[in-house]
Every structure is written in structure tokens, then in C-alpha cells.
Amino acid sequence: MSEDAVLEKIKRYAEKYREATGTCFSPMQQVTDAVLLGLAHNMRELGRPLCPCNYYENKQEEIKHRRWLCPCDEMQMYKYCHCLLYVDSEGLPITEHLPEGHEGLQTYGLRPDPAPDKGRALRDRSNADLMDWYK
Numbered sequence: 001m002s003e004d005a006v007l008e009k010i011k012r013y014a015e016k017y018r019e020a021t022g023t024c025f026s027p028m029q030q031v032t033d034a035v036l037l038g039l040a041h042n043m044r045e046l047g048r049p050l051c052p053c054n055y056y057e058n059k060q061e062e063i064k065h066r067r068w069l070c071p072c073d074e075m076q077m078y079k080y081c082h083c084l085l086y087v088d089s090e091g092l093p094i095t096e097h098l099p100e101g102h103e104g105l106q107t108y109g110l111r112p113d114p115a116p117d118k119g120r121a122l123r124d125r126s127n128a129d130l131m132d133w134y135k
């Protein structure tokens with residue numbers, strides 16, 4: 001599949017997921033474009049939409065776990081997107097569901113979920129001890 005076709009596929013998927021979760025894309029178009037391009041790049045390179053906003057020692061090893069395949073576990077548990085792809089209407093990440101001590105809360109403060117009835121397919125896992133989970 002060509003580079004453009006992969007990018008279009010990623011864009012279509014992201015738009016559907018954005019709508020399903022009641023979130024917005026960043027009002028800064030260049031932010032959204034950069035994340036989508038990064039996802040498309042990883043999709044072409046690895047065959048999986050690995051989150052482009054982390055450093056991985058070994059990408060091939062990382063994709064064996066699903067936690068950073070977009071939408072990542074953090075998004076599905078807490079509706080928190082640290083790439084700023086899925087955000088609120090002001091372009092900031094939703095932090096309302098994050099557990100105490102998470103860096104997102106410390107960085108952005110409490111940002112309410114504009115659509116709490118949508119998304120968070122893994123919300124049942126959000127009671128797990130995050131401090132262990134995201135090490």
C-alpha cells in the first residue's frame with residue numbers, strides 16, 4: 001500500500017475513533033498532522049499503529065504487547081492521549097479519569113471529560129494500580 005493510502009486509512013480510522021469517544025482533534029492542525037504522520041509511518045514500517053510519541057528501545061518487541069498500539073491502553077482506560085491527538089475542545093488532554101499521581105494530572109491539572117458516556121473500552125482496568133502498569 002502506498003504511503004498516501006496508509007495515511008488516508010489512518011486518518012479515516014482516527015476520525016471514526018475521535019467521534020466514537022466524543023473527543024476533538026487539536027485546534028493546532030500541525031499537531032494532528034504530525035501524530036497522524038507518525039502513526040502512518042509506524043504502520044508502514046511495522047504493520048501496526050505504534051504510538052509515535054514514545055521512545056522504544058525495540059519497536060518490534062514493543063508491538064508484541066498491545067499497550068502502545070493506537071488507541072493505546074492509556075486512552076482506552078483513561079481517555080488520556082499524551083500525543084494530543086484526541087483532546088478536548090481547547091486542545092488539551094482529558095485527565096479526569098487518571099489516577100492520582102499520574103504525570104498528566106500534574107502537567108495539565110484536572111481536565112473534564114466532555115463525553116463521559118463515550119469511549120474507555122478498558123475502563124474496568126482503570127482500577128488497577130497504574131503506578132505498576134506504566135513503569
Ligand code: SF4
Pocket residue numbers: 035050051052053068069070071072073074075080081082083084085086
Ligand atoms: S497517546 Fe495513545 S491514543 Fe494518543 S496517539 Fe498515542 S497511542 Fe494513540
